[in-house]
Amino acid sequence: MKPGEPRISEAGIPGEFLPSLAASHPDRYPVLLESAAQGSLARYTILCAAPRAALWLDAAGKIGAFGVTPRDGGFFENLDAWTRATPKPAPPGGLLAQIPFRGGWIVYVGYEAAAEIERHLKLPPSKSPLTAFALRIEHFAVHELETGRVFAVSEGSDSAHDALLADLVSRARVSQPDGAPIAVEWIEEEAPELFLDRVRRVQEHIAAGDVYQANLSRAWRLHLRPGSTPADVYAALRRANPAPFAASVQFRGMTILSSSPERLLRIQGHDISTRPIAGTRPRLASRERDERVNAELVAHPKERAEHVMLIDLERNDLGRVCEAGSVSV
Known part of the structure; x- marks a missing residue:
């Protein structure tokens, strides 16, 4: 191990326990980045211990x-x-070179942070209590899906690493529930008339030359009955739509x-790639x-237009931070 390099060792526990640990011990393990699907995109699941700073x-x-x-x-x-x-x-x-995360920051940025x-x-003001946050992660576990191995990784002292390893092993011995069925008290969906009115207004702005593209969305909220937890909602989402880029952050x-099939960014050395997806069936x-x-999805003019819009948007965004002329589609 090089000086200052994080310490890594095999935990010797089944990788399936990592989502259960996030569900049952959210204070200790508040961040789960999970490859819940199968296939080439689903490679790692990462469980992060509580941050030392935020x-x-x-x-x-x-x-x-x-x-x-x-x-x-x-x-x-x-x-x-x-x-x-x-x-x-x-x-x-060594082993550290084989895993995608070696300590750093878990960052959430809400739409309203664009004003910064x-x-x-x-x-409009955010309806969420937090607009953005960054968590400094030093201790975490990585499940390599291809091999089934689970690694415990720690920055800092050997004693901190030993404590993480012991905690993972001891908690993994206890059987964890898969998540209780969620009970919904009420669902609030924005009226279609309001959304259609905004569509007409955007069309007017496009005709006037104010914008050339816009992405509208509709608000959708549900209220759970007492007793249901965020972990229950994540478990239900995971069962209904296992995704390669799933996540639970508390x-x-x-x-x-998150239950996303879409990779926003991948950085390897000095190369950045993005993989936008628009349109689903x-x-x-x-x-x-x-x-x-x-075939219907590929040929649909609305779906194709949305996909082209996303590619154009992400190409422009990458062009703001990458070398001129280096961005290709």
């Missing part, structure tokens, strides 16, 4: 933190200063769940029916 931006625009001292400026300025002040580890070797970048935007009373009982639906 930075957040609340809905009122105030910065909060523990384990790190914020300075003047916004969330992104503070996060940039924090990451720059953190010593960079040496290039990994584009100051002229006049966005922080300061807020839970973020349900999987059907036979390959022939699947192929018919797939």
